[in-house]
Amino acid sequence: MRGLTGLLIAAGLGLAGALCNWMYLESLATSEVRLGFIGVKPDVRLNVGDIFKADHFEPVEIPRSRVGNLQDAAPLWSAREAVIGLRANKPYAGGEIVLRQDLATPTQQDLASMLAEDEIARWVPIDPRAVIPEQINPGDLVSFETPQPIAVPASPMGETPSPAAREVIGPFRVLAVGARRERPNIQQARGRSSGPENTITIAVRMPDGKMEQRAVKLFDAVRAAGSQGVYVLLHSAKES
Structure with a gap:
């Protein structure tokens, strides 16, 4: 009888110890x-x-x-x-x-896989004096402000010529800014150096194998301006 009592006491103490240990671990997990x-x-x-x-x-x-x-x-x-x-x-x-x-960061092949079957990638030179590339990211929508190719009559002697008319063309989906296909802070966190960002890669639709008209106008204007950098207009993310 005395042996049975000892076993019961030992079992009770073991159970109490296990319970205390569980409560300690629970409190540690809660406070940690x-x-x-x-x-x-x-x-x-x-x-x-x-x-x-x-x-x-x-x-x-x-x-x-x-x-x-x-x-x-x-x-x-x-x-x-x-x-x-x-x-x-x-x-x-x-x-x-x-x-x-x-x-x-996607590889070059991944860039191609981001395009729909009726899309191609084209590169647009931008004016680094009027654009902050770090504020533009892949996936954004942008439009471009370009000189409008119109004939301007010669100004009389001594008169200041009128500024060239400009036209806004877009929007287009950004695939890359320079060689960057991620946000600048992620690029820095990964230890990657930032190269020149004076071009923007955009997705251009090719319905029925023909370039969409707004893209035709854009690249005609860029060529007419001697491939000089153009201004960029950033659209709201709510439009994406």
Whole structure:
């Protein structure tokens, strides 16, 4: 009888110890600093090429002690502004954490895969004195302000000639700015050097194998101006 009592006491003490240990771990997990990562909401479905929007994401918080190497592989929730506006390079079924490798800069072949069957890529020279390229990103919509090719009569001696008329042509979808196919802050975070950004790569539609009329007007105007850089007008992201 005395032995049975001892076993019951030992079992009770073990159970109490396990309970205390569980309560300690729970309190530690609750009080421990957590890191937030960028998670795609469970009800969000994204295809390749879809633009990331703020309401696609929710924070996924993990205790620091359990993060492991995830911090090296995934951007933190605090860096989500650098992800918003990028295009998905893989499909998302919802519930995933966004990884840095999924935000990699597309290769040249990937640029071609971003075009529809009736689209081509064309390069437009821009005026670096009147444009801030860092404020333009792939996926944006832009129009171009070009000199209008009209005949201007010679001005009488001593009179100031009238400024050339200008025309706004667009919008076009931006594929790249210079060689950059990502936002400047992401480029810097990846340690990539920034090259000249005096051209913009745009997507041009080719319905029935013929270039769309606005693109014909744009490149005619660029040629008429001696391929000098043109002005750029940036459209609202709500139009994308």
